Amino acid sequence: xxxxxxxxxxxxxxxxxxxxxxxxxxxxxxxxxxxxxxxxxxxxxxxxxxxxxxxxxxxxxxxxxxxxxxxxxxxxxxxxxxxxxxxxxxxxxxxxxxxxxxxxxxxxxxxxxxxxxxxxxxxxxxxxxxxxxxxxxxxxxxxxxxxxxxxxxxxxxxxxxxxxxxxxxxxxxxxxxxxxxxxxxxxxxxxxxxxxxxxxxxxxxxxxxxxxxxxxxxxxxxxxxxxxxxxxxxxxxxxxxxxxxxxxxxxxxxxxxxxxxxxxxxxxxxxxxxxxxxxxxxxxxxxxxxxxxxxxxxxxxxxxxxxxxxxxxxxxxxxxxxxxxxxxxxxxxxxxxxxxxxxxxxxxxxxxxxxxxxxxxxxxxxxxxxxxxxxxxxxxxxxxxxxxxxxxxxxxxxxxxxxxxxxxxxxxxxxxxxxxxxxxxxxxxxxxxxxxxxxxxx
Amino acid sequence: xxxxxxxxxxxxxxxxxxxxxxxxxxxxxxxxxxxxxxxxxxxxxxxxxxxxxxxxxxxxxxxxxxxxxxxxxxxxxxxxxxxxxxxxxxxxxxxxxxxxxxxxxxxxxxxxxxxxxxxxxxxxxxxxxxxxxxxxxxxxxxxxxxxxxxxxxxxxxxxxxxxxxxxxxxxxxxxxxxxxxxxxxxxxxxxxxxxxxxxxxxxxxxxxxxxxxxxxxxxxxxxxxxxxxxxxxxxxxxxxxxxxxxxxxxxxxxxxxxxxxxxxxxxxxxxxxxxxxxxxxxxxxxxxxxxxxxxxxxxxx
Numbered sequence: 001x002x003x004x005x006x007x008x009x010x011x012x013x014x015x016x017x018x019x020x021x022x023x024x025x026x027x028x029x030x031x032x033x034x035x036x037x038x039x040x041x042x043x044x045x046x047x048x049x050x051x052x053x054x055x056x057x058x059x060x061x062x063x064x065x066x067x068x069x070x071x072x073x074x075x076x077x078x079x080x081x082x083x084x085x086x087x088x089x090x091x092x093x094x095x096x097x098x099x100x101x102x103x104x105x106x107x108x109x110x111x112x113x114x115x116x117x118x119x120x121x122x123x124x125x126x127x128x129x130x131x132x133x134x135x136x137x138x139x140x141x142x143x144x145x146x147x148x149x150x151x152x153x154x155x156x157x158x159x160x161x162x163x164x165x166x167x168x169x170x171x172x173x174x175x176x177x178x179x180x181x182x183x184x185x186x187x188x189x190x191x192x193x194x195x196x197x198x199x200x201x202x203x204x205x206x207x208x209x210x211x212x213x214x215x216x217x218x219x220x221x222x223x224x225x226x227x228x229x230x231x232x233x234x235x236x237x238x239x240x241x242x243x244x245x246x247x248x249x250x251x252x253x254x255x256x257x258x259x260x261x262x263x264x265x266x267x268x269x270x271x272x273x274x275x276x277x278x279x280x281x282x283x284x285x286x287x288x289x290x291x292x293x294x295x296x297x298x299x300x301x302x303x304x305x306x307x308x309x310x311x312x313x314x315x316x317x318x319x320x321x322x323x324x325x326x327x328x329x330x331x332x333x334x335x336x337x338x339x340x341x342x343x344x345x346x347x348x349x350x351x352x353x354x355x356x357x358x359x360x361x362x363x364x365x366x367x368x369x370x371x372x373x374x375x376x377x378x379x380x381x382x383x384x385x386x387x388x389x390x391x392x393x394x395x396x397x398x399x400x401x402x403x404x405x406x407x408x409x410x411x412x413x414x415x416x417x418x419x420x421x422x423x424x425x426x427x428x429x430x431x432x433x434x435x436x437x438x439x440x441x442x
Numbered sequence: 443x444x445x446x447x448x449x450x451x452x453x454x455x456x457x458x459x460x461x462x463x464x465x466x467x468x469x470x471x472x473x474x475x476x477x478x479x480x481x482x483x484x485x486x487x488x489x490x491x492x493x494x495x496x497x498x499x500x501x502x503x504x505x506x507x508x509x510x511x512x513x514x515x516x517x518x519x520x521x522x523x524x525x526x527x528x529x530x531x532x533x534x535x536x537x538x539x540x541x542x543x544x545x546x547x548x549x550x551x552x553x554x555x556x557x558x559x560x561x562x563x564x565x566x567x568x569x570x571x572x573x574x575x576x577x578x579x580x581x582x583x584x585x586x587x588x589x590x591x592x593x594x595x596x597x598x599x600x601x602x603x604x605x606x607x608x609x610x611x612x613x614x615x616x617x618x619x620x621x622x623x624x625x626x627x628x629x630x631x632x633x634x635x636x637x638x639x640x641x642x643x644x645x646x647x648x649x650x651x652x653x654x655x656x657x658x659x660x661x662x663x664x665x666x667x668x669x670x671x672x673x674x675x676x677x678x679x680x681x682x683x684x685x686x687x688x689x690x691x692x693x694x695x696x697x698x699x700x701x702x703x704x705x706x707x708x709x710x711x712x713x714x715x716x717x718x719x720x721x722x723x724x725x726x727x728x729x730x731x732x733x734x735x736x737x738x739x740x741x742x743x
Contacts, residue, residue, distance in 0.1 A: 006539050014528065209523030213584070216490040216517040217540040219509075424492065426521060437454055 003218045004226045011201070011230025016237060025241050033249070050093040050118075052111075052126065053082040057100040064133040071125055086114055094118045096126055105134065172303075176389040177362050179303060183312060184358055184386035191319050191381060192351055194235040195327040199344060201227050202331025202419070211423045220420045225412075228324045235320060243309070303389060311388050311397070318404040319381025322411055323347065329415035332422030333430050350378035358386060365390040374400050377407040414439075443468040443623045444489065444592060449498035451484055458484040460647045461498070466592075466625055466640070471618055473638035473655070474627040475736060481647040482627040483520060486596050489625070490517050503591070513542035516590035520597040520627075522581050524569045531556075531565035534584050541588040548587065555583045559609075575603050582610060586617060593617060594625045599633055611637060631733040641732075643739055651739045659729045662738070665703045666728045667712055673697055673720030681715055700728060 015021055053076040054065055065073035076082035082095045095112040109130055111118065139145045162171035202224070205211040214223055330343040354361075354373060361370040365387045373383035374392075380400045384392070421438050422430065444466040451459040459481045466472040474482050487493040489500055491512060500507040503514075525533055531552065538548035556562040559579055569577060578601065586593065595614070599607045615637060618624055626638060634641060635655065642652035651658065672695060673679060679697060681687065684707070690699035697720070701712055713725060730738070 003540055006536070010536055205525075208526060209519065209521040210525055211523075212492070212519040212521060213517065213523075213537065213581075214540065215492050216515070216519075217512055217537070220492075424487070 004222045004229075007218065007223060007226025008230040008233070011227050012233050015197075015231065015234045021234070021238070025238050026245070029242055029245055049091065050122065051089075051091050052122070053085060053092055053095045055079045055082050055095060055097045058098055058106050060106070060137060061098060061130075061133060065129050068125070071122060083112065086112070094122065094126075098130075105138070173390075175303065179308070179389040180362055180365070180386040181358065183308065183388065184354075184361075184382050187312070187315055187319060187385045188351060188355060188382045190235055190239070190316060191323045192348070194231055194320060195323040195347075196344075197231050197234075198228055198324045199327035199331035199334075199340070201231065202328050202423070203334035203340065206332060206423050206426075207335060209426075215423070220423060221416045224325075224328050224416060224419045228321065228328055232317070232320055232324065235316070239316065308388055312385060314401060315381040315385055315404075318401065318408060321408045322377055322381070322404060323351070325408070325411045325415040329418035329422070332419040333435070335426060335428075335430075351382065354379040354382045357383075361386045371396065375403055377404045380404055443503065444625070445501040446485065446489065447498050447501065449485065449488060449495045449500065451481075451488060451493065451495050457647045459488070459495070462644065462647070462649050463498075464642045464649065464652060466623060468623050469618065469621055470639040471614070471624040471626055471637055473634045473641040474625060474644065475629065475631070475634060475641055475732075476644035477629055477740065480644045482644055483596055485644070486517075486594055486625070486627055489594065490515060513588065514591045516541075516585040516588065516593045518581065518585040518593075518595045518598060520600065522578060522601070524577060524581060524584075526570040527568060529566055529568055530572070530580055533569060534580065534587065537584045538587045543588050551587050551589075552583070555587065559583065574601070575606050578602055578606060579609075582613070586613070590622065592623050592625065594627075596627045597629075598626065599628070599630060631731065631736055634732045643736060645740050650742075651735070655732070658735060659732070662730045662735045663727065664730060665705060665707070667701050667703070667709055668724065668726045668728050669697075669699050669701055669712065669716065669722070670724035671697050671716055671720040671722050679716065679719050681712075685712065685715070696723070 049070060049072060051072045051074055052065075053074050054061065055076050055078065056062070062075075067073050076085065076095070079095070079097050082097075086092045086095055093113065097110040097112060098106055099108065099110070101107065109126075111123065111126060136147075136150060139150055140147070162173060163169065164171065205214070205223075211223070218226075326347045327344070330340070330347055333343045334340045357369065357373065360367075361373065361383055364370060370383060370387055373379040374387055374396070380403065384397070384400050417438055418435060444464075446462060446464045449459050449462045450457070462481070462485060464472070464474070464485075474485065476482050484493065488495050489507070491507065491509065502508075502511045528536075534552050535545060535548050538552065539545060543551070553562070556565065561576070561579060561583075564572065564576065564580070569580070572580070585595075593614070598610060598614070602610060611633075614624055614626075626634075628634065638655050640652070640654050641658065643650050671679065674695070681701070684704045686702040688700045688702070690697070692698075703709075703712060709725060709727065713722065716722060
């Protein structure tokens with residue numbers, strides 16, 4: 001027992017002391033955060049002001065174009081004049097020309113540019129303003145609808161609330177899908193990275209031949225379990241650090257952007273009021289126009305994080321043991337000149353499969369495919385973690401965990417058997433036939 | 443000290459060891475000989491409890507060997523290796539603790555050994571920065587650090603450079619003199635004659651020969667002698683016809699020859715036959731080398 005603790009602590013410390021462990025622990029979340037932050041930043045960053053000159057021969061669009069922070073619309077008398085200004089002034093990036101036609105409603109408009117073509121957002125802004133104004137003209141002139149009536153119609157929104165019949169809580173399917181996706185990915189990565197660390201650790205000991213010295217002091221099984229447990233603790237350490245980091249980040253966001261959270265809270269309260277009476281409809285309307293971020297924050301506050309973290313820990317530990325023991329067996333089969341992939345592929349294929357099926361699971365988290373995948377122990381850690389945010393019946397979770405619990409000792413036994421034989425077989429190509437013969441009764 | 447009794451080990455249909463018995467006495471160096479693939483390493487692994495025998499048992503210090511006995515055994519496997527990325531001192535401490543030493547005791551002894559072998563400056567270096575010879579020195583220290591009663595070396599000289607091999611030999615003999623028992627597996631016969639007290643010869647998974655090295659060589663004596671005689675002309679030397687002369691040659695007035703005598707004759711008969719024909723300067727019995735015995739025993743089987 002003392003010796004297995006020695007092995008665990010060596011496996012643990014030798015990895016945690018490495019610089020690469022800390023780099024991975026701190027840089028990876030930052031990198032991931034950066035990956036999401038970049039598009040958001042690009043979307044919200046202040047853009048340069050640019051001017052579009054409008055040459056309207058139809059005279060229908062007088063004052064129709066509304067300038068925004070980025071795009072300023074100016075009217076110009078003639079196309080020649082406008083184009084000359086574009087060549088002279090840098091700030092003018094495009095000229096919109098709406099030619100007159102015999103019919104009152106124009107069918108074409110032209111956006112002229114010089115040098116680089118105008119941005120997609122500029123083009124869509126121009127196109128949208130054209131479109132909406134032409135509709136307004138038709139509605140007002142042809143159908144006799146006033147501006148107020150039109151604005152009112154335009155402002156009407158209906159928001160679909162998907163709610164649990166018993167608790168009355170909102171479903172937040174998008175948020176749950178995102179969380180499920182992240183959880184599934186994290187479990188997949190954790191199992192694969194730490195599993196393959198076990199594999200390379202075992203094969204390193206075998207190829208460096210240190211293993212024979214060590215198994216003359218401890219039982220091979222102790223060495224294998226020491227390694228699996230030690231590396232498992234490395235994984236838990238990393239996970240704990242990630243949780244801490246994200247909590248720091250969460251609190252940080254809350255402190256710097258309190259309005260996000262207040263808006264979310266306000267909306268939640270409003271939703272409750274709205275279910276009772278209709279007086280708040282107008283306020284609701286205003287809040288419904290709140291940015292997507294608010295909805296995300298609101299969704300996050302509605303998720304049961306303690307449950308998710310508990311389930312994550314259960315599936316992390318069981319899934320890790322399920323795969324790490326198998327990887328240890330595979331590592332014992334690898335020698336200097338053998339191809340590790342030959343033996344590791346059968347172990348990694350189920351993991352890859354569940355990754356491929358991830359969209360299908362998210363699409364139908366209670367479907368029969370998702371249910372089966374979350375019971376089969378090879379796929380259950382990933383599949384179940386994807387499903388957890390959507391809510392899983394207690395008995396299904398129990399069956400899934402139970403099956404894993406059954407398989408972990410079985411895998412450990414199989415792997416221990418392979419490990420014991422494999423680590424001492426040098427310079428001989430091991431075949432699947434050999435491995436099967438190790439399990440035959442004498 | 444250590445006995446293996448009727449040990450049998452099978453891998454599938456293949457017998458790695460078949461009814462093998464050896465008896466290693468305390469304070470002696472026991473050579474386990476045999477060609478590659480004879481089963482030496484399997485026997486050593488069984489003694490180290492890395493493998494379990496299918497039949498038979500191993501007796502260590504009077505009792506059937508048990509797991510705790512590994513703390514009294516030091517094992518240097520044929521395939522040597524250390525953790526490449528670990529520092530030398532840290533690694534030696536780890537291996538010593540696995541053998542049951544406390545950290546402080548292990549460190550104290552390691553400091554002594556590192557000083558003794560003049561390798562103290564390596565303590566904080568990573569193993570991968572050391573040369574192969576240096577790594578082997580470190581590994582030797584880790585093998586003997588816990589003062590094992592029984593030392594097992596599997597092909598200890600393979601891969602050692604001559605300087606380290608000599609050092610190793612010296613250290614092995616010193617440890618033996620301090621009371622350790624040594625098992626020594628090799629197919630290099632010349633090292634056997636030099637340092638082994640007893641041997642067992644294993645071939646095709648069976649013991650074909652065992653006992654004291656000197657006694658074995660005596661029992662394989664061929665009644666053959668090396669003769670040196672000073673004479674004026676070697677052509678005048680005559681011998682009884684039943685004496686078979688090989689390698690006879692003359693150089694600067696000294697005639698040398700290897701003479702095989704019939705079982706009935708003795709060295710005195712040879713001496714009296716040639717005494718009158720010149721000045722006998724040397725007469726020495728030629729004992730068969732372990733190599734010859736090895737080949738003979740193996741081919742006789």
